[in-house]
Amino acid sequence: MIPARRLVWAALLCLCAAPCLADPQASLTPEQQAWLAKAKRFGRAGWIYLHIEGEPRERGFQHGYLLAKQIAEGLRVTRIEWQHESSMDWPWLVARAATMFVPRIDPEDMAELEGMVAGAQAAGTSVSRDELIAYNGIIELNDYWWPTELKKIKDSPAPPVREACSSFVATGASTKDGNFVLGHNTMQSYGDVFPNVIEDIVPARGHRIFWQTSPGWIHSGTDFFLTSAGIAGSETTIGDFEGFDTNGVPEFVRMRRATQDASSLDEWCRIMKRDNNGGYANAWLLGDANTREIARLELGLKYSSWEKKSDGYFVGSNIAEDRKILLLETDRKDTDIRVSSVARRVRWKQLMREYAGKIDIALAKRFEADHFDAWHGKVIPGSRSLCGHFELDPEGQGHDVPFDCSGTVDAKVVDAAMTKQLTFDARWGSACGRAFNADKFLAAHPQFEWLAEILRSRPSQPWTTFHAGD
Numbered sequence: 417m418i419p420a421r422r423l424v425w426a427a428l429l430c431l432c433a434a435p436c437l438a439d440p441q442a443s444l445t446p447e448q449q450a451w452l453a454k455a456k457r458f459g460r461a462g463w464i465y466l467h468i469e470g471e472p473r474e475r476g477f478q479h480g481y482l483l484a485k486q487i488a489e490g491l492r493v494t495r496i497e498w499q500h501e502s503s504m505d506w507p508w509l510v511a512r513a514a515t516m517f518v519p520r521i522d523p524e525d526m527a528e529l530e531g532m533v534a535g536a537q538a539a540g541t542s543v544s545r546d547e548l549i550a551y552n553g554i555i556e557l558n559d560y561w562w563p564t565e566l567k568k569i570k571d572s573p574a575p576p577v578r579e580a581c582s583s584f585v586a587t588g589a590s591t592k593d594g595n596f597v598l599g600h601n602t603m604q605s606y607g608d609v610f611p612n613v614i615e616d617i618v619p620a621r622g623h624r625i626f627w628q629t630s631p632g633w634i635h636s637g638t639d640f641f642l643t644s645a646g647i648a649g650s651e652t653t654i655g656d657f658e659g660f661d662t663n664g665v666p667e668f669v670r671m672r673r674a675t676q677d678a679s680s681l682d683e684w685c686r687i688m689k690r691d692n693n694g695g696y697a698n699a700w701l702l703g704d705a706n707t708r709e710i711a712r713l714e715l716g717l718k719y720s721s722w723e724k725k726s727d728g729y730f731v732g733s734n735i736a737e738d739r740k741i742l743l744l745e746t747d748r749k750d751t752d753i754r755v756s757s758v759a760r761r762v763r764w765k766q767l768m769r770e771y772a773g774k775i776d777i778a779l780a781k782r783f784e785a786d787h788f789d790a791w792h793g794k795v796i797p798g799s800r801s802l803c804g805h806f807e808l809d810p811e812g813q814g815h816d817v818p819f820d821c822s823g824t825v826d827a828k829v830v831d832a833a834m835t836k837q838l839t840f841d842a843r844w845g846s847a848c849g850r851a852f853n854a855d856k857f858l859a860a861h862p863q864f865e866w867l868a869e870i871l872r873s874r875p876s877q878p879w880t881t882f883h884a885g886d
Contacts, residue, residue: 462844462877469618476531484539486631490609513550556695560660580653585701588727592776595832596703599780600650602638603804616884622676626884635668646705651698652732656748659717664693705832716741733760759800762790780829785848803847838884845874
């Protein structure tokens with residue numbers, strides 16, 4: 417018997433493949449048609465490439481129109497996950513997010529969001545501005561704001577912030593050519609919205625952005641980006657973080673403004689710290705192709721640290737390096753190698769020492785796909801490997817449950833020369849290329865049956881090069 421979920425996906429694919437009986441742009445205004453003439457999307461190796469340009473509202477319209485179906489799916493998945501994990505209704509969250517975030521979104525970002533809504537609606541997707549705002553802020557709402565609200569409802573410890581991402585940046589004597597090399601992979605629930613959009617943004621003002629994102633977002637979220645200022649960046653979440661300021665500017669706004677507006681590493685840092693709300697507390701790893709400098713910004717709520725160097729490396733594995741952030745804003749021990757974040761930090765430093773002076777793009781790809789478990793001292797794909805496979809781990813890392821349905825869903829690498837050309841290499845799916853079969857996973861682990869509505873398979877994909885302007 418064919419599983420019902422597979423029949424549903426097959427029906428959706430048939431609908432998407434059906435020939436259009438009328439020009440979908442016929443009902444658009446001449447101005448909207450002119451906006452779309454400057455935009456483009458195509459698929460490649462599991463990714464969706466999207467080019468948008470112009471003023472904020474027209475950029476948003478282009479994004480919303482060309483990714484309308486993916487935005488609808490992203491909203492559907494987010495609603496299901498939110499309601500399952502919190503028990504609270506989606507409209508309840510949307511209303512509270514709007515009250516908190518709308519006054520703190522700058523006019524340019526708001527215009528882009530409103531344009532995105534208009535574009536999606538023109539393409540037949542029903543979405544409101546406030547719903548899109550909650551969707552853009554879902555990481556900080558779910559993992560930072562909601563735990564503080566939950567404490568008001570029941571007296572219990574806050575749920576842990578999920579493990580998310582492995583990254584490094586190296587320069588000087590650590591790399592083969594003396595300039596920086598940066599690598600990043602994203603670890604998340606396999607049921608989450610697919611962050612498989614490679615977006616090229618040419619704004620009317622500010623720097624060109626070339627980054628990975630999710631459909632319907634004005635920020636990256638995974639956070640891997642390049643800009644025409646010669647800056648490249650990534651981040652890894654600071655695990656087990658507690659703290660959120662409802663009066664601060666949301667992270668998705670600060671990240672977008674820093675990336676589009678900053679011309680230097682120091683300026684990028686200043687914008688990210690301004691009116692910080694503590695949401696999506698991260699360790700940001702940055703490289704400047706012009707100065708050969710690398711930097712790390714660890715941004716909590718009460719404390720932060722900023723360090724730059726022209727020689728050496730920084731690594732990220734979801735554990736804070738700054739002692740004040742670690743001890744005063746997280747609930748985590750930095751010596752327990754049984755924990756994923758600590759084991760991955762140990763492995764990163766082993767690799768940085770072993771390959772000092774040799775690190776290049778080829779090695780960066782190997783690092784991102786690494787399966788060494790520093791706790792067991794051997795290769796074991798699982799929760800402690802840089803290429804994470806929590807779904808294979810019977811020991812219960814992830815969300816502290818065995819076989820958690822999460823892990824690495826991509827890999828990206830870039831060096832200084834590629835940054836100057838606004839190009840990077842990316843791989844969709846596990847960084848190692850391992851395929852994921854949703855039906856087989858659910859059959860083996862029926863405790864996750866609630867994911868049947870949203871879980872999708874990911875076939876093995878090759879490394880692919882993307883250029884801004886493709």
